[in-house]
Amino acid sequence: MAIRVASAVVLAALALGATIFSPWTFLILVMAGGVIVAWEWGRLTRGNGFDGTAVVAGVSVAAIAVFVSLGRPDFALFVFTAACIAIGLTAATGRAGWSLAGLAYAALPAFALVWLRGDPALGAAAVLYLFAVAWTTDTASYAAGRLIGGPKLAPRISPKKTWSGFIIGALAPALVGYAFAVALKGTSPWRLALVSVALALACQMGDLVESWVKRRFGAKDMSQMIPGHGGLLDRIDGLLFAAILAALIALRDPANPGRGLLIW
Template identity: 35%
Template sequence: MVARPPHRPPSRIRERVRRLRERFVFQREMRLRLLSASILIPVVLVTTWLGEVPFAGVVLLTGLLVVYEWLRMVGAGAMLEINAAAFVALGLVAVSAATQLVAVTLAVLLAAVAATVLAALRRRPLVAVRWVAAGVLYAGAAIIALIELRKGADGFGAVVFVFLVAWATDTAAFFVGRKVGGPRLWRRVSPSKTWSGALGGLVAGAACGGLVAIALDAPLSAVAFLAAALVAVSAEAGDLLESAAKRRFAIKDAGSLIPGHGGVMDRVDGLIAAALVTVCLGNLAAGETPASGLLALMGR
């Protein structure tokens, strides 16, 4: 008499199917992420190396895509007058950031927010004016921070520092969170993020920042690692901030332009927060530019 194989409860079968599906999705997502990174990272680094003007152009384009995705997220994507006002306003912010003092540029940013708010007021109650204003302020602040950070002879190194710390933090958090798992970091906002991923991202970002500091002729010091750790934490906070905004409007991705990452805003959310914090750190130290101040803070 042939023995029958043990009966597997349906729950175990469903669990195995779920795990296989998750593995397939993970592998597909990783292939798309690697393909996107292999194209985008060299383009960004070469543009940064070419100089302040080409870099400012890329930053402006990124800012326009961010505000477009933000306006679409908050329900104003199809409102031509709001989009036009935001695009023109951010263009003026970028020109001012590249050519004027920071105080002047901040005044231009406030005027840009006001102009977009006036356009949004004409479409109330179809659109939440405060969210439109927040989007222009968010994209405008990112444009100012990145353009300011690239200024001067030390600008290239400072931008590379921010990029590599933000990328290392995001990548390590993704892999460690997937492999280790554990308690959720903020389940209500982002159910997939874990404390293990956050700690892994923090360690990787701090280590990467310390190595970049050495490459920029700064001494290996606790200050360099602390600065990099602060930038890494800000990158993770920026990611959570965007997740909270997307949760508020019940969307998964801000867009679909970048395979494996979603929209542009999904890719640069941590970078924006990291750039803002880095500029603040650079301004704390004596330097002609935020970049030179950052390196002075790290002991160069």
């Protein structure tokens, strides 16, 4: 447990520091994370051998993040399309679908996160809010599952997850949204609380999807990169889905995505 807590503290410090310091440090964080996610996905779906499609995905994710940070989403879309074609043509027989899913799994959240952070006024606040929702969802789900227990949510996919953990994990982030709204001012606390619940549900979905994929390939963890946690994907599976939903919500104000997510 001590190792698990220490790893979580280090990861949180890196994420918060990179987010707050500047858009460029956050870009580096997202690029590194995207490459690792692509590698872990390829490692799981292809085994421990060399996976050329994972290399294509990793390089593409890094390029997509850079182009989004430079305000060129059109170039990012071109890279994503080219990567899809390259992976579709070179993937092993029967594995093209899994390889393309890995590209989307890494690229779409990277696009969303860098785009949100790029808002000069509320970008950092939007990303910190998203982190807070994801971390609260994970913590509340785990705590409720351990303390309350009860019926299993999806025993064939994730035997430890319970309905109590799912419900508490979905509702607890409403407090995060309310608190952020009070701190920001100029936005509706109740509406941001409801947005937080929607993002929490996306987190739960991401967690279940990753659990299903691991069970499909007979793996307990995506890798052993993070002591006490497994792989990076094991830590941020929910955040990836929440980031995509957050970006879709932020389209309310495409020129100011942070505002589009936070101001209601």
